[in-house]
Amino acid sequence: xxxxxxxxxxxxxxxxxxxxxxxxxxxxxxxxxxxxxxxxxxxxxxxxxxxxxxxxxxxxxxxxxxxxxxxxxxxxxxxxxxxxxxxxxxxxxxxxxxxxxxxxxxxxxxxxxxxxxxxxxxxxxxxxxxxxxxx
Numbered sequence: 001x002x003x004x005x006x007x008x009x010x011x012x013x014x015x016x017x018x019x020x021x022x023x024x025x026x027x028x029x030x031x032x033x034x035x036x037x038x039x040x041x042x043x044x045x046x047x048x049x050x051x052x053x054x055x056x057x058x059x060x061x062x063x064x065x066x067x068x069x070x071x072x073x074x075x076x077x078x079x080x081x082x083x084x085x086x087x088x089x090x091x092x093x094x095x096x097x098x099x100x101x102x103x104x105x106x107x108x109x110x111x112x113x114x115x116x117x118x119x120x121x122x123x124x125x126x127x128x129x130x131x132x133x134x135x
Contacts, residue, residue: 015050017050040053
């Protein structure tokens with residue numbers, strides 16, 4: 001694979017989190033994502049804005065979103081954010097198929113979730129369960 005091909009599989013995206021939450025979700029998500037295979041960089045720009053770079057041969061935006069939502073991070077529900085994420089998911093799936101890679105594995109987020117539980121990264125939500133589901 002030449003340099004041009006290598007640059008084509010590295011994706012640079014932005015994730016926006018819900019602004020109604022008072023905590024710093026972007027920093028917590030960056031701490032979690034920086035240790036995952038295929039993730040080149042996760043950098044919080046603000047408490048609700050995260051910039052990520054990753055290799056689609058190893059991980060996709062869909063897997064990242066599934067992991068974050070399963071860990072009770074709240075992605076922005078603004079229409080423009082939803083449209084961007086849907087477009088990115090579609091293009092990444094198409095690019096993976098063109099590279100001869102299989103479709104996104106639905107069990108991938110389970111593997112990342114197990115890694116998160118084993119490492120004890122400190123990104124845990126300390127609030128009681130009834131407070132986490134309040135919004």
